[in-house]
Amino acid sequence: xxxxxxxxxxxxxxxxxxxxxxxxxxxxxxxxxxxxxxxxxxxxxxxxxxxxxxxxxxxxxxxxxxxxxxxxxxxxxxxxxxxxxxxxxxxxxxxxxxxxxxxxxxxxxxxxxxxxxxxxxxxxxxxxxxxxxxxxxxxxxxxxxxxxxxxxxxxxxxxxxxxxxxxxxxxxxxxxxxxxxxxxxxxxxxxxxxxxxxxxxxxxxxxxxxxxxxxxxxxxxxxxxxxxxxxxxxxxxxxxxxxxxxxxxxxxxxxxxxxxxxxxxxxxxxxxxxxxxxxxxxxxxxxxxxxxxxxxxxxxxxxxxxxxxxxxxxxxxxxxxxxxxxxxxxxxxxxxxxxxxxxxxxxxxxxxxxxxxxxxxxxxxxxxxxxxxxxxxxxxxxxxxxxxxxxxxxxxxxxxxxxxxxxxxxxxxxxxxxxxxxxxxxxxxxxxxxxxxxxxxxxxxxxxxxxxxxxxxxx
Amino acid sequence: xxxxxxxxxxxxxxxxxxxxxxxxxxxxxxxxxxxxxxxxxxxxxxxxxxxxxxxxxxxxxxxxxxxxxxxxxxxxxxxxxxxxxxxxxxxxxxxxxxxxxxxxxxxxxxxxxxxxxxxxxxxxxxxxxxxxxxxxxxxxxxxxxxxxxxxxxxxxxxxxxxxxxxxxxxxxxxxxxxxxxxxxxxxxxxxxxxxxxxxxxxxxxxxxxxxxxxxxxxxxxxxxxxxxxxxxxxxxxxxxxxxxxxxxxxxxxxxxxxxxxxxxxxxxxxxxxxxxxxxxxxxxxxxxxxxxxxxxxxxxxxxxxxxxxxxxxxxxxxxxxxxxxxxxxxxxxxxxxxxxxxxxxxxxxxxxxxxxxxxxxxxxxxxxxxxxxxxxxxxxxxxxxxxxxxxxxxxxxxxxxxxxxxxxxxxxxxxxxxxxxxxxxxxxxxxxxxxxxxxxxxxxxxxxxxxxxxxxxxx
Numbered sequence: 004x005x006x007x008x009x010x011x012x013x014x015x016x017x018x019x020x021x022x023x024x025x026x027x028x029x030x031x032x033x034x035x036x037x038x039x040x041x042x043x044x045x046x047x048x049x050x051x052x053x054x055x056x057x058x059x060x061x062x063x064x065x066x067x068x069x070x071x072x073x074x075x076x077x078x079x080x081x082x083x084x085x086x087x088x089x090x091x092x093x094x095x096x097x098x099x100x101x102x103x104x105x106x107x108x109x110x111x112x113x114x115x116x117x118x119x120x121x122x123x124x125x126x127x128x129x130x131x132x133x134x135x136x137x138x139x140x141x142x143x144x145x146x147x148x149x150x151x152x153x154x155x156x157x158x159x160x161x162x163x164x165x166x167x168x169x170x171x172x173x174x175x176x177x178x179x180x181x182x183x184x185x186x187x188x189x190x191x192x193x194x195x196x197x198x199x200x201x202x203x204x205x206x207x208x209x210x211x212x213x214x215x216x217x218x219x220x221x222x223x224x225x226x227x228x229x230x231x232x233x234x235x236x237x238x239x240x241x242x243x244x245x246x247x248x249x250x251x252x253x254x255x256x257x258x259x260x261x262x263x264x265x266x267x268x269x270x271x272x273x274x275x276x277x278x279x280x281x282x283x284x285x286x287x288x289x290x291x292x293x294x295x296x297x298x299x300x301x302x303x304x305x306x307x308x309x310x311x312x313x314x315x316x317x318x319x320x321x322x323x324x325x326x327x328x329x330x331x332x333x334x335x336x337x338x339x340x341x342x343x344x345x346x347x348x349x350x351x352x353x354x355x356x357x358x359x360x361x362x363x364x365x366x367x368x369x370x371x372x373x374x375x376x377x378x379x380x381x382x383x384x385x386x387x388x389x390x391x392x393x394x395x396x397x398x399x400x401x402x403x404x405x406x407x408x409x410x411x412x413x414x415x416x417x418x419x420x421x422x423x424x425x426x427x428x429x430x431x432x433x434x435x436x437x438x439x440x441x442x443x444x445x446x447x448x449x450x451x452x453x454x455x456x457x458x459x460x461x462x
Numbered sequence: 463x464x465x466x467x468x469x470x471x472x473x474x475x476x477x478x479x480x481x482x483x484x485x486x487x488x489x490x491x492x493x494x495x496x497x498x499x500x501x502x503x504x505x506x507x508x509x510x511x512x513x514x515x516x517x518x519x520x521x522x523x524x525x526x527x528x529x530x531x532x533x534x535x536x537x538x539x540x541x542x543x544x545x546x547x548x549x550x551x552x553x554x555x556x557x558x559x560x561x562x563x564x565x566x567x568x569x570x571x572x573x574x575x576x577x578x579x580x581x582x583x584x585x586x587x588x589x590x591x592x593x594x595x596x597x598x599x600x601x602x603x604x605x606x607x608x609x610x611x612x613x614x615x616x617x618x619x620x621x622x623x624x625x626x627x628x629x630x631x632x633x634x635x636x637x638x639x640x641x642x643x644x645x646x647x648x649x650x651x652x653x654x655x656x657x658x659x660x661x662x663x664x665x666x667x668x669x670x671x672x673x674x675x676x677x678x679x680x681x682x683x684x685x686x687x688x689x690x691x692x693x694x695x696x697x698x699x700x701x702x703x704x705x706x707x708x709x710x711x712x713x714x715x716x717x718x719x720x721x722x723x724x725x726x727x728x729x730x731x732x733x734x735x736x737x738x739x740x741x742x743x744x745x746x747x748x749x750x751x752x753x754x755x756x757x758x759x760x761x762x763x764x765x766x767x768x769x770x771x772x773x774x775x776x777x778x779x780x781x782x783x784x785x786x787x788x789x790x791x792x793x794x795x796x797x798x799x800x801x802x803x804x805x806x807x808x809x810x811x812x813x814x815x816x817x818x819x820x821x822x823x824x825x826x827x828x829x830x831x832x833x834x835x836x837x838x839x840x841x842x843x844x845x846x847x848x849x850x851x852x853x854x855x856x857x858x859x860x861x862x863x864x865x866x867x868x869x870x871x872x873x874x875x876x877x878x879x880x881x882x883x884x885x886x887x888x889x890x891x892x893x894x895x896x897x898x899x900x901x902x903x904x905x906x907x908x909x910x911x912x913x914x915x916x917x918x919x920x921x
Contacts, residue, residue: 032605033605036604043604047597047598047600047601048597051593051597051600054592054596054624055596058592058624061628062588075625079621082620082624126520126521130514130517130521133513133517134510135510138506141510142496142503145495146488146492146495158541158542161509161541162537162541162542165541166534166537166538169517170520170531170534262721302764302765303768306765397852398853401765401768
């Protein structure tokens with residue numbers, strides 16, 4: 004008897020401990036989300052605020068008297084339209100507003116047409132209209148271009164057309180109903196858009212910009228870390244198993260897996276008006292292109308890590324002397340070149356042209372090729388080592404090509420989006436020149452262009 | 463005057479030709495969608511049908527009398543819940559039904575609580591409840607596990623709670639209202655689920671199974687094609703520029719880019735009941751794992767193609783003789799091994815163990831390694847050729863490891879999901895043995911197990 008009670012007590016204790024652990028786990032996860040990205044917490048408050056604002060339609064009698072139960076549509080609109088970023092909210096709001104307008108008008112028309120046919124055939128005709136409309140619209144939603152930008156609008160089109168044309172069968176005030184519904188939806192959608200833009204806005208375009216620049220930067224740091232830590236044979240094995248190696252690989256994986264989020268953000272960004280450093284019609288598509296090139300480069304880097312670190316033959320020890328220096332040099336220059344490009348993107352300035360790191364890289368690639376043509380392998384005891392070295396060399400040469408492609412794409416972006424030139428930062432300086440000195444004796448030094456120099460001299 | 467008219471005429475002609483071309487383009491795209499996947503056309507008809515069915519609530523007076531305008535909720539539910547696959551529809555339907563039930567109950571409770579506080583503080587209390595609820599629920603939607611499976615449920619929770627608690631402020635029949643709304647939503651959702659399952663169902667699980675098996679198969683064919691076409695030096699350049707080369711690469715890219723659709727399908731599949739060859743709780747997660755391994759292998763194959771075909775040094779000509787045979791052999795065996803695994807998946811039978819192709823591959827990898835240790839490079843004039851060969855060899859050895867990993871994962875899947883053994887296909891055969899023949903003289907041949915043989919002999 005006592006043991007049973009004891010067992011029950013233990014079970015109860017275990018259960019409560021486990022549920023405590025669960026609660027703690029949930030608490031830990033939510034605090035992590037809030038600290039990782041406080042904008043998510045702010046977004047939640049914004050939704051709560053907007054919903055409370057819109058619910059005033061119910062509380063205040065004058066507002067309620069003019070809209071009645073249609074006020075419900077404002078609440079619904081807020082719940083479904085308010086998204087995390089301004090672009091997504093604007094896109095959904097515009098889709099919803101336009102689709103309601105068009106579908107409402109068509110629905111009223113269809114209803115009127117059906118009512119002309121007489122009481123018995125009216126439901127049949129309406130049913131037919133609804134069937135045809137729903138079938139066609141659902142099919143159109145599969146067209147890729149429609150799916151990317153107007154999917155939500157098509158959904159609302161089906162919804163509104165069906166509701167308006169069917170409701171018309173039971174109420175005579177269909178025009179009044181449609182008008183009330185439309186105005187409440189417009190009020191709900193515009194409240195969302197206003198709160199979304201005015202209270203701590205989250206711009207999809209800015210997120211996209213930071214994501215892409217961040218990925219290029221991550222790849223650069225990854226390459227630099229690779230030189231610093233992993234190309235030293237003694238530490239390679241340790242890093243491979245240790246936790247730092249895992250976290251380093253996860254940063255590379257996050258670059259490789261960001262395709263779908265980049266495309267989503269680019270789709271949202273196209274809805275956004277100009278904001279901060281971005282104009283309306285900023286070349287968002289070019290960002291997607293840079294993202295793809297970055298992933299391509301990331302795959303080569305992954306192959307490098309695999310060929311190098313994770314190979315079962317202890318490759319790290321095989322690379323030494325001149326070759327190790329050449330490899331380390333190329334990897335670190337690639338990393339630096341990528342970081343240079345990333346920082347140019349972040350500051351929205353034109354990447355330096357010619358980029359010293361890129362120039363170094365090209366020279367290094369040529370050197371590596373000629374080094375490999377020389378008798379570098381004399382220091383190695385067997386060919387399998389030479390092969391491992393050769394594989395790494397071949398991947399490195401590929402990576403250099405990828406880095407050049409990324410730099411070119413960023414340069415293209417910088418001219419498409421009119422990034423400012425970093426170096427053209429002239430100030431007009433008045434220089435007093437003693438009248439005894441002739442113009443020919445004055446030297447203009449520093450980064451002043453001939454034009455500016457002449458201006459100074461002509462003062 | 464005449465030239466202006468002519469110009470206007472030309473402009474009009476151009477415009478009408480362009481709009482005709484646009485219409486034709488849309489027609490071409492839609493017919494392409496319909497022929498590529500006729501299930502999309504059928505799905506559209508299913509949505510039209512369900513919507514028409516549900517709209518009977520309005521047309522028939524007895525039905526309308528019992529539900530009134532609440533019938534609208536059935537229509538809305540159909541439009542937003544009906545998705546392409548059964549899993550997605552079921553997931554959304556269950557999410558919507560449960561969330562409405564819970565949020566409705568809580569909303570009625572909140573309303574009752576607020577009404578106890580008196581007429582003046584009632585709207586303030588309700589507003590407070592709505593604000594807190596919307597903020598907390600919106601934040602919970604960011605938790606990754608909730609987002610994957612219950613995002614729609616949370617949305618409906620916010621919607622229903624807000625609507626019910628706010629509406630209660632203006633109507634006294636709140637319980638009646640909530641009950642009507644819940645029942646129409648349940649009717650709408652269950653109509654969707656029934657039509658979705660009974661009329662040409664599209665199972666996400668089956669799609670996932672086919673997608674993964676298809677990707678493994680595609681990768682296998684890609685490798686086989688690589689041997690057949692591209693490892694012949696003369697054709698390599700042609701394929702690289704020609705259209706067939708591009709379409710071949712696009713098949714590889716489709717494998718590399720399918721991550722997000724695989725994960726979505728796996729999420730949907732978990733909602734589905736047993737269907738066809740799949741039980742409820744089929745190991746869908748293992749499919750995602752196989753998909754990831756396939757992509758890993760695909761990246762190595764991409765690196766191989768890059769190192770091999772797209773390199774600026776004309777690599778194809780450098781590989782010949784014994785090495786070419788060894789390479790072609792390994793690539794084609796890898797392809798065959800992958801196709802074998804894919805066909806085992808497709809037929810849901812256990813992959814043959816030991817797999818002859820895998821065994822060949824292992825031997826080929828060992829041979830390649832030993833070949834590379836021998837003096838194979840004597841036929842080459844300079845080292846850069848040797849290096850290219852070595853890079854390809856190293857990638858090939860990596861690919862063999864990847865193929866083995868995929869085969870292991872499929873073997874794991876086959877034991878998790880109890881795939882049938884292909885070879886155990888016994889039939890009981892009655893054999894009449896003359897009484898003059900003793901048991902020892904009867905030989906059992908073919909694929910009969912000893913057990914079955916003994917049974918026959920003991921008849």
